[in-house]
Amino acid sequence: MTRHFLLAGLAFGLSALGAAAQDRPVLTVYTYDSFVSDWGPGPQIEAAFEETCNCDLRFEAAGDGAALLSRILLEGEGSEADIVLGLDTNLTAQAAQSGLFAPHGHDDVALDLPIEWNDPIFLPYDWGWFAFVFDRNRVAQPPVSFEDLARSDLKIVIQDPRSSTPGLGLLLWVKAAYGERAGEIWQALADNIVTVTPGWSEAYGLFLEGEADMVLSYTTSPAYHLIAEGDDSKAAAPFEEGHYMQVEVAARLARTDQPELADAFLDFMLSDAFQSVIPETNWMYPARRPESGLPEGFSTLIQPARSLLPSPDEAAAIRDEALAEWQAALSR
Numbered sequence: 001m002t003r004h005f006l007l008a009g010l011a012f013g014l015s016a017l018g019a020a021a022q023d024r025p026v027l028t029v030y031t032y033d034s035f036v037s038d039w040g041p042g043p044q045i046e047a048a049f050e051e052t053c054n055c056d057l058r059f060e061a062a063g064d065g066a067a068l069l070s071r072i073l074l075e076g077e078g079s080e081a082d083i084v085l086g087l088d089t090n091l092t093a094q095a096a097q098s099g100l101f102a103p104h105g106h107d108d109v110a111l112d113l114p115i116e117w118n119d120p121i122f123l124p125y126d127w128g129w130f131a132f133v134f135d136r137n138r139v140a141q142p143p144v145s146f147e148d149l150a151r152s153d154l155k156i157v158i159q160d161p162r163s164s165t166p167g168l169g170l171l172l173w174v175k176a177a178y179g180e181r182a183g184e185i186w187q188a189l190a191d192n193i194v195t196v197t198p199g200w201s202e203a204y205g206l207f208l209e210g211e212a213d214m215v216l217s218y219t220t221s222p223a224y225h226l227i228a229e230g231d232d233s234k235a236a237a238p239f240e241e242g243h244y245m246q247v248e249v250a251a252r253l254a255r256t257d258q259p260e261l262a263d264a265f266l267d268f269m270l271s272d273a274f275q276s277v278i279p280e281t282n283w284m285y286p287a288r289r290p291e292s293g294l295p296e297g298f299s300t301l302i303q304p305a306r307s308l309l310p311s312p313d314e315a316a317a318i319r320d321e322a323l324a325e326w327q328a329a330l331s332r
Helices: 002-023 042-053 065-078 092-097 146-151 165-192 200-208 221-229 259-269 296-300 312-330
Strands: 026-031 056-061 083-088 123-135 156-159 193-197 214-218 234-237 243-253
Touching: 026 065, 026 259, 042 056, 042 259, 065 083, 065 092, 065 165, 083 092, 083 165, 083 259, 092 312, 123 165, 123 221, 123 259, 146 165, 156 165, 156 200, 165 193, 165 214, 165 243, 165 312, 193 200, 200 214, 214 234, 221 234, 221 296, 243 259
Parallel strands: 026 056, 026 083, 156 193, 156 214
Antiparallel strands: 083 243, 123 214, 123 234, 123 243
16 A cells, blocks of 8 residues: 555656646757757757756757758748857848847847947857868868969868858858959869768768868867867868858847747856857857866967958848859859
């Protein structure tokens, strides 16, 4: 009899716990694949935020950054997302025109960015420069420009600008650096390109497997190998044209049914608890420097002498022409 009472009590307790869990509000954040990977920032951020919010934070991967915006635009007002995290300034003009996003209300926040920030809708959480990463054991003399790369026999892996924010960043990098000559540069680079992947993870994986000499990534990528693996063989090639900057952002959906919780997440995103996770999981520069500073390995990274970053409206204006030039060159 006692055993039956114990079992009944246990069942009631488990039922109560389940009901309590179901009563917690759910905050759904759409983001890109690598953010929610086991080695990405997602798991740590989810655990830390849930300690403060009494809620269920759910990250949902939606491909790479450009694919992420495509999904939001497709879902429109019916999207289940409360927050979108992982767009960048090359996409924010298009995203803002959709009318799907609400102002963040953090106009007076202090950010550690190399540029001024005054966007009322999109709030930065990290930033970095695009670069071609190589292995010093395989490439003795890395190229110093796109033209130098095109003259070489080096094989590269890049990402598709229609689905990937690094891919789009590369497209606009070439356009910003060469203007009307961008199509010519792409024609010269076509023979160097081994393949074009949907996103960053696939491309970087192929590079690590030895399928290419260089991969489009970030100036900060070598820090991962140095800090996490004790491997100093990876490096980013400094280009004379300068390097295209990426600022990654998050925004609240206007139709969210959890506006207070979404605002709390944006507050948390700029906190030390969130920002301190970014350098050694997303391997980017945090939008606000953590109290502990940057990991020691970041001091070894190249610092581009020139940063290229058109405004969101300028990026939107040149995107179609740049994409057409890229497609024409690679289809030959």
